[in-house]
Amino acid sequence: MCDTNGTAVGTLLLENERMRVTEWRFSKRGDNTGWHVHEYDYLVIPMFDGVLGIDLPDGSRIEAKLTNGVPYDRKAGVEHDVVSANDFECAFIEVELLEQPLAR
Structure with a gap:
């Protein structure tokens, strides 16, 4: 996802030619990923009920x-x-789609 110096912890869980799966964990209010731009379309799966800015x-x-x-x-x-x-501590799973969509 990013190459930054934020305070949230990103842990790579899986990477192959099709996808990259990262867990992002925030231990406290104000923790952040750092500024970044996604190179690929992606989806996020929250593992908590709450709010992110x-x-x-x-x-x-x-x-x-x-x-x-x-x-x-x-x-x-x-x-x-x-x-x-x-x-409170919170986390989400991010799945980056490394392949281009199939033409239909």
Whole structure:
């Protein structure tokens, strides 16, 4: 996902020619991934009920309310920093899709 110096811990769980799976763990409020841009489309599977802040380059923040086990997907190319807004440890699984979609 990113090559940054955030305080959240990213642990690579699986990587092959089709996908890269990373667990991102935030131990406390304010932990962050660091600024990054995804090279690939990806999906996120939260492992908690709570809120993450998504900081954008223009200085704005989107508040993302997440539900344990309910995935969402995003397209490649958006610069952002993900920040925990929770008073507890939380984590999500990120799956980056390394293959181009099949033409139909």
